[in-house]
Amino acid sequence: MRVVVVGGGVIGLLTAVECVRAGAEVDLVEQAGIPSTAATSYDQHRVIRTLHRGDPLLSIAAAGLHEAWVEIERRLGGRFYHRTGVLTLATDIEADLALLAGTGVPVRALSGRDLSARYPQLRVRPGQNAVLEPAAGAVLADQALLSAARWLRGHPAVRLHSPRRVTKVTESASVELADGRVLTADSVVVAAGPWSRALLPAALGASLTLKRQTMLSYSPSWFPTAWSRSPAVLGLGSTGDAWLMPPVAGTPVRLSAASACRTVAELTDRQTPGTWRTHLVRRFASLLTAFEPAAVTGATEGYYLTDEAGQGPLLVRLADGVWAFAACGGMSFKFAPVLARALADRALGDPPRQTGLESIDLPRQLTGDRRGAT
Ligand SMILES: Cc1cc2nc3c(=O)[nH]c(=O)nc-3n(C[C@H](O)[C@H](O)[C@H](O)COP(=O)(O)OP(=O)(O)OC[C@H]3O[C@@H](n4cnc5c(N)ncnc54)[C@H](O)[C@@H]3O)c2cc1C
Incomplete structure (x- = not known):
């Protein structure tokens, strides 16, 4: 079989790898380089976690992702999956602990006192606890894409x-x-990320919403040891919408929040407007101890498409043998190994392998939520 894959982001690259492994010939078409530095996927790092608070089905579906990424790393070569751990802050963690225990992933509860002792860089609010997933981590996303491109x-x-x-x-x-x-x-598999609307039937394209989110790069001088051991941290702030990515293999810390995510009409530049940079600086000044505004060394923008109505399927069949992953969403990187398998099975006409995502209303849960990207 011959398959054309459109898009050299994480979904297109891993789908191409899956198709080749199944014996197909693949044409991979990318409007920029392979991988493209403009792709949403081509960034410092992306969090791989199991817990998606308030979303048991998505959490269960995510429980096998660590192994999936270890396998991808082994197959492609390179070193891009780092088990930094992922810490999710919340006041009420009982349900989260029970959910994770049920999935079989390692999990530990941390009290407010534990948090202050282990992570002095975080400003812990009264009543705050946390769930630590020690085996979860971060993929150096650009490195993963380069390894996939090299393999192909x-x-x-x-x-x-x-x-x-x-x-x-x-x-x-x-x-x-x-x-x-x-x-x-x-x-044909269309995996064109936030550009997908241009290649979809007009009605489908119009049903998708384009999001733009700002992230800060932060190189703190305080608490160097604590930062060097930091897990990814989610659930920061009274609304729980702020997050940070730790310094992995020499990268700066990344800071962002759903409050820095907005709906936009078009995919344009990646220059961060001063208002959004200031917004995040102000927020993290209250979330981190000894926050150093001068240590904010840069800001960047990411785009993604969501299906906010959540009425379409996650993998869209456009015609016989023509498939699209249309609403890439703000949480899909971690699921790329299973999404790629699902797309390859459909493209090749093979019986779809179980992904764990079948029973979930995914367009809404995975791509259409309003929590911003992580
Ligand atoms: C700020 C931010 C933080 C995030 N954090 C996380 C996280 O921690 N964990 C997580 O799981 N997910 C996260 N995500 C989401 C994740 O990054 C995306 O869901 C994922 O990278 C989308 O991959 P993709 O391959 O679908 O799209 P992309 O990576 O954008 O790739 C699409 C490719 O298609 C190409 N293309 C487009 N149109 C055409 C065309 N007409 N012809 C040829 N080529 C074309 C583009 O050039 C591009 O290279 C985050 C997203 C953002 C914005």
Whole structure:
């Protein structure tokens, strides 16, 4: 079989790997480089965690992701999955502990006193506790993409087309390129991330919402030891919507919050407006002890599409053999290994393997929620 995959972000790259492993020939088309530095996936790091608070089905579906990423790392080569641990702060953690215990992933409860002792860089509020997932962690996302691109580049069944922009996906499983060429295949998978709307039927594209979120890069001088051992931290702030990514393999700390996520009409630049930078600086001044504004060394923007109505399927069938992962959402990186398997099975006409995601109203839960990206 010949499959055309559109998009060189994490979903497109891992889908291409899955298709090749199943014996298919793959044309991977990317409008920029492979991988693309403009892709939402191409960033410092992404959190891989099991606990999704208030969402038991999504948490259960996420329980196998650590092993999935270890396997991806082994297969592609490279060192990009770091088990930093993931800490989720909350006042009431009983249900979270029970949920995680049920999934079989290692979990530990930390009291407010434990938190202050172990993580002096965090400003712990009265009544706050936390759930620590010691085996969870962070993928160095850009490194993972580079490893996948290297694997594909070295495979005789793969043809890479970059920089080549797809202008149209037809119902007969072909794609038209901006230079006038047409690639025909048995199946097409569209994994164009936040650009997907341009390649989807108009009504479907119009049902998706484009989000833009600001993140700060932070290189603190205080508490160097505590920062070097820091897990990813979620649930910061009285509304629990702020998060930080730890310094992994020399990267700066990343700071963000759902309050820095907004709906936008178009995917434009990645320059952070001063108001959004100031917003996050003010928020983290109250969330971190000894916060140093001068240690904010940069700011960046990420885009993603959501299906806020949650009425469409997660994997959209556009025609016979034509599939799209349309609403990439703000939490999909971690699920990329299973989403790629699911897309490859559909593209190749194989019986879909179980992913753990089948019973979930995923467009809403995975991509359409209003909690911002993590
Ligand atoms: C700030 C932020 C933090 C996040 N944190 C996390 C996290 O901690 N954990 C997590 O699991 N998820 C997280 N996410 C979500 C995650 O990053 C995305 O869901 C995921 O990276 C989307 O991958 P993708 O491959 O679908 O899209 P992308 O990575 O954007 O890739 C799409 C690719 O398609 C290409 N393309 C588009 N149109 C065309 C065309 N017409 N022709 C050819 N090529 C085309 C693009 O150039 C791009 O390379 C976060 C997102 C943001 C914004």
